Amino acid sequence: xxxxxxxxLLKVEGLQKRFGxxxxxxxxxxxxxxxxxxxxxxxxxxxKSVFLKCLADVIEPDAGxxxxxxxxxxxxxxxxxxxxxxxxxxxxxxxxxxxxLTALENVALPLEQTMDLQAGEVRERSLEALKQLExxxxxxxxxxxxxxxMQKRLALARAIVTRPELVLFDEPTAGLDPVRRNAxxxxxxxxxxxxxxxxxxxxxxxxxxxxxxxxxxxxxTGRMVFQGSPGEFIASEEAMVIQFRDSEKxxxxxxxxxxxxxxxxxxxx
Amino acid sequence: MVRAVGRYTxxxxxxxxxxxxxxxxxFRMAVGSRKLGxxxxxxxxxxxxxCLPVILIVGLFxxxxxxxxxxxxxNRFGSESLLGTLxxxxxxxxxxxxxxxxxxxxxxxxxLAAELGIQRNTEQIAALETMGVSSHAxxxxxxxxxxxxxxxxxxxxxxxxxxxxxxLSGSLLLGLEPGIYWSAVERAVESADVRECMTKAVTFGFxxxxxxxxxxxxxxRCRSGTGARGVSAxxxxxxxxxxxxxxxxxxxxxxxxx
Numbered sequence: 001x002x003x004x005x006x007x008x009l010l011k012v013e014g015l016q017k018r019f020g021x022x023x024x025x026x027x028x029x030x031x032x033x034x035x036x037x038x039x040x041x042x043x044x045x046x047x048k049s050v051f052l053k054c055l056a057d058v059i060e061p062d063a064g065x066x067x068x069x070x071x072x073x074x075x076x077x078x079x080x081x082x083x084x085x086x087x088x089x090x091x092x093x094x095x096x097x098x099x100x101l102t103a104l105e106n107v108a109l110p111l112e113q114t115m116d117l118q119a120g121e122v123r124e125r126s127l128e129a130l131k132q133l134e135x136x137x138x139x140x141x142x143x144x145x146x147x148x149x150m151q152k153r154l155a156l157a158r159a160i161v162t163r164p165e166l167v168l169f170d171e172p173t174a175g176l177d178p179v180r181r182n183a184x185x186x187x188x189x190x191x192x193x194x195x196x197x198x199x200x201x202x203x204x205x206x207x208x209x210x211x212x213x214x215x216x217x218x219x220x221t222g223r224m225v226f227q228g229s230p231g232e233f234i235a236s237e238e239a240m241v242i243q244f245r246d247s248e249k250x251x252x253x254x255x256x257x258x259x260x261x262x263x264x265x266x267x268x269x
Numbered sequence: 270m271v272r273a274v275g276r277y278t279x280x281x282x283x284x285x286x287x288x289x290x291x292x293x294x295x296f297r298m299a300v301g302s303r304k305l306g307x308x309x310x311x312x313x314x315x316x317x318x319x320c321l322p323v324i325l326i327v328g329l330f331x332x333x334x335x336x337x338x339x340x341x342x343x344n345r346f347g348s349e350s351l352l353g354t355l356x357x358x359x360x361x362x363x364x365x366x367x368x369x370x371x372x373x374x375x376x377x378x379x380x381l382a383a384e385l386g387i388q389r390n391t392e393q394i395a396a397l398e399t400m401g402v403s404s405h406a407x408x409x410x411x412x413x414x415x416x417x418x419x420x421x422x423x424x425x426x427x428x429x430x431x432x433x434x435x436x437l438s439g440s441l442l443l444g445l446e447p448g449i450y451w452s453a454v455e456r457a458v459e460s461a462d463v464r465e466c467m468t469k470a471v472t473f474g475f476x477x478x479x480x481x482x483x484x485x486x487x488x489x490r491c492r493s494g495t496g497a498r499g500v501s502a503x504x505x506x507x508x509x510x511x512x513x514x515x516x517x518x519x520x521x522x523x524x525x526x527x
Binding site: 082 | 303
């Protein structure tokens with residue numbers, strides 16, 4: 001049951017997920033080429049995080065197929081799932097660092113628990129990952145003693161220390177100011193090229209995503225309404241893309257209207 | 270009314286099944302888990318060393334009070350020489366395992382439930398799973414294995430300190446000859462009593478730590494709320510249910526072994 005295209009690392013078809021009466025994913029499909037940086041855009045509450053967590057096996061989808069490197073990740077096939085997990089890392093929106101472990105212990109944990117390495121090698125690789133993320137001086141600090149940006153880098157160090165082929169980023173810039181948003185996207189793009197992993201990012205930061213990503217997808221009402229290059233996204237005439245892409249222009253217009261004292265009507269989303 | 274009772278009964282049966290699956294999965298996943306020994310030692314330190322002061326203090330005062338009360342009751346019948354028998358059998362067969370377990374639930378059990386609840390809320394448990402690390406093997410199994418060793422050790426310590434407390438009351442404060450007290454203890458306590466004490470300690474340790482781990486691990490499914498409120502509610506539930514199960518299991522074990 002191999003997929004014909006050898007260039008696709010990940011292929012998602014018709015992913016569905018409901019929480020009670022609410023349908024969050026209604027047949028979302030996506031293709032992720034090997035070695036690329038793909039950004040999934042969408043409004044808050046569009047189901048981006050749920051989509052990513054379904055891929056990472058944190059949430060079980062109701063229906064749909066996920067193919068990784070040409071193999072179907074079938075539900076109940078623990079071996080295939082374990083193999084997928086060993087080649088994939090997940091960066092949580094909250095970082096999900098272990099607050100009772102030091103930076104070094106956090107990074108060493110996946111190596112200790114999933115690989116047959118000697119203690120010395122685990123320490124060496126962990127320190128190397130910290131050094132690559134410019135955190136080597138803070139190896140004995142606890143996550144609570146670090147700034148938000150350092151915690152993000154620590155989470156990335158933990159994600160890449162096992163040298164995964166695919167890294168999933170869940171809203172890596174949530175709650176950050178524009179300067180830090182840029183810094184995080186630059187960091188991800190830099191390390192994605194440096195380490196050569198495939199990256200899938202869900203975000204609602206359009207400008208940063210368009211600069212950093214090789215491909216862009218737009219998730220709306222549980223489906224991918226657009227998939228293509230950043231250039232195609234900018235040129236797209238798709239109504240939802242236009243609305244999403246031009247939201248900042250709309251905001252400027254609305255602010256100008258407010259300044260002029262005009263009454264404005266907003267669509268309740 | 271009948272429907273409500275039926276629904277409640279079904280919920281209890283389902284919960285029991287959930288707990289059984291939780292324990293089974295924890296031990297199954299622990300087989301072959303890397304660095305399990307190190308995590309068990311760490312859990313033993315958390316449950317053992319940190320709870321040592323409370324075990325020593327409560328054990329001492331239990332013995333002191335028992336010695337005091339026992340002396341005045343036995344004195345009415347001119348049987349002060351049986352104080353060692355009264356104190357030792359009360360502590361070794363009943364009070365030692367029950368009170369030690371309740372103290373351990375209050376300190377180690379509540380800490381375990383709260384810690385797992387917070388780890389669930391902050392997605393640390395989900396992070397483990399995405400790394401391909403079994404959260405049952407990494408977080409739960411070491412605590413359960415440690416409890417099987419720590420509870421008997423702490424109970425034995427509680428009993429020793431309790432017996433010494435009884436001796437302090439009887440001999441130092443009330444003038445009973447220490448030799449009379451300790452020879453009565455030696456005559457009264459048989460190997461079957463010690464066996465009963467240890468059986469209770471192991472059983473209480475397994476049941477209480479299982480319940481505490483289960484409620485903490487499933488804090489996100491708590492009906493009382495999510496977030497901090499969910500952690501608080503699941504910790505409270507863990508401590509209350511563990512305390513009840515200690516007393517219920519004590520009755521069952523005693524009725525079988527007496």
